Amino acid sequence: MREEETTVPLVSICCITYNHEAFLAQAIESVLKQQTDFAVELVIGEDCSPDGTRQIALDYQSRYPGQVRVLLPEKNLGIMRNLMTTMAACTGRYVAFLEGDDYFTDPHKLQRQVDVMRAQPDCTLCIHDAEVFWQDNSAPAYLFSTKYATLLPAHEARITQADLVEYGWGIPSASMVFRRDSILPLPEWFQGVFSGDYTLQLLSTRRGYIYWLPQVMSRYRLHAGGVMQTSSNTLGQNEKRIFELEHYKHFLPQQLHAKVDEYLEYLYLERSEKMAALGKRGQQLRYYLKAMTINRQRLGFHLRRLVKRVTLSA
Numbered sequence: 294m295r296e297e298e299t300t301v302p303l304v305s306i307c308c309i310t311y312n313h314e315a316f317l318a319q320a321i322e323s324v325l326k327q328q329t330d331f332a333v334e335l336v337i338g339e340d341c342s343p344d345g346t347r348q349i350a351l352d353y354q355s356r357y358p359g360q361v362r363v364l365l366p367e368k369n370l371g372i373m374r375n376l377m378t379t380m381a382a383c384t385g386r387y388v389a390f391l392e393g394d395d396y397f398t399d400p401h402k403l404q405r406q407v408d409v410m411r412a413q414p415d416c417t418l419c420i421h422d423a424e425v426f427w428q429d430n431s432a433p434a435y436l437f438s439t440k441y442a443t444l445l446p447a448h449e450a451r452i453t454q455a456d457l458v459e460y461g462w463g464i465p466s467a468s469m470v471f472r473r474d475s476i477l478p479l480p481e482w483f484q485g486v487f488s489g490d491y492t493l494q495l496l497s498t499r500r501g502y503i504y505w506l507p508q509v510m511s512r513y514r515l516h517a518g519g520v521m522q523t524s525s526n527t528l529g530q531n532e533k534r535i536f537e538l539e540h541y542k543h544f545l546p547q548q549l550h551a552k553v554d555e556y557l558e559y560l561y562l563e564r565s566e567k568m569a570a571l572g573k574r575g576q577q578l579r580y581y582l583k584a585m586t587i588n589r590q591r592l593g594f595h596l597r598r599l600v601k602r603v604t605l606s607a
Contacts, residue, residue, distance in 0.1 A: 300359075303331035304403055304470070305383030309375050310337060310393025314344040316514065321353050321361065323397035323511075329404045335361045337393075338379030341369040346393065373484045380479060388471045390493075391511075395467040398424075399510035406470040409504050417475035417501035418494065420452075422509045423465030428516035436509060437465045450505045454498035458549045462491040464503075467511035469493070475500050482540050487533035492541075499544060528567050535560050554587050561587065 306324055310317055324335045337354075339347045350363045364382055366375070380388065387407060391397070399405075406419040422445065426434035438445040441463030444456060469490070475497040486492045494503070538557050542550055561584035568576040 300332050302334035302385040304329070304333045304387045304389055304407060305385035305473075306333065306335045306389045306391050307376070307379050307383050308335060308337045308391045308393055309340065309372065309379055310342070310346055310350065311340040311369075311372075311375070312342045312344050312346060313393035314342070314346045314349065316394040316396075317346055317349050318353075320391055320393050320396045321350075324391065325357065325360070326400045327397065327403045328400045329407070331407065333360065333403060334383075334385065336379055336382050337361065337363045338370075338375045338382075339363055339365060340371070340375045341366060371484075373486060373489055376489050377479050377483055380477060383473065383477075386473055388473050388476070390469045390471075390490075391467050394514045394516065395511060396514075397467065397511050399508065402510040403470070405506065405508070405510075409506070410470065410472065413504060415501040416451075416504045417472045418497045418503045419470045419506065420464050420468040420503055421506040421511070423468050423511045423513050424509055425465075425513045425515065428514055437463065437513070438507065445505060445507075447507055449507065452503035452505055454495060454502075454545070455549060457491070457494055457498060457503075458545065458552050462488060462494075464490065464494060465511060465513050466490045467513060471497050472501075480540075482536075485533065486537035486540070487530060488537065492537060495541060495545070528564075528571075531560060531564050531567060535564065551588075558584050558587050 308320065308324075310320075313320070321335065321337075324333070327333060337350045339350045341347070347363075347365070350361075354361045354363045362382070364379060366378070370378060387410060389403060389406075397403075402421070406421070409419050410416050422436055422438045424434050424436055425440075438447065441460070444452065444460040444463045471493065476493055479496070483489070483492060497503075535557065538553050538560070542553055545553065561580045565577050565580040565584065568574075568580060
């Protein structure tokens, strides 16, 4: 039996949502409008929102019981734990990603991406372009591909794990369709990372490459309650970034470690400065030493910098 002839979902859409009362219906409707020759399920991880998000999700589940499935944790899990739980509940061979405040704009999106992945067995993640827009229209919308032109070209292309490490995050989250076995099961440390999207991309490309489609097939919403809008350069954010980079080195090939260490050096210095501002001299010194020693070729630079600072403060 061909995989599209069975009612078992070939594609699961992992949708995490919190306080998305104003947006979730649009996200769900964009899934229901998908035209495919295979079965699709929408798995919604509703993380105990204080607004009406949960009721909206449940209403759609009651209307589309064979297609929409809602996970109902008893307490708030937080973004990464909710993502891990929702991903684990996905049963499809392919797992698409959609946050509750974004939405698909092309009814053939999933079909196009699955067609690519069927034809290219070594493609573990298929992505496409997306439009970024502000909910309040406070700034003009733009395409991801214009901001990340080096990573996301104007033509179809393959993107490797080395490309991701070199250029960093630049992939629209609602564009991602993974091979399920390239990312699941997620490691337990995933719950402590800063960027779930980027970590999923790196994990998936352990076993293959990313295929980029230049068509614009989703929209990425920026609003006051969004994760990226509420993020700031805090001590906690710095800690999570260090945590994830140190864990990346456990699975990235040795030839990519130098690039990771380059960013870790910066983050260790940043943490040292933050500890100094808090008056924690021991921690300040600890992270300064970590920055100094992570790259032996730059040890001389850091020693000269340290001597200069000591001289000026004397």
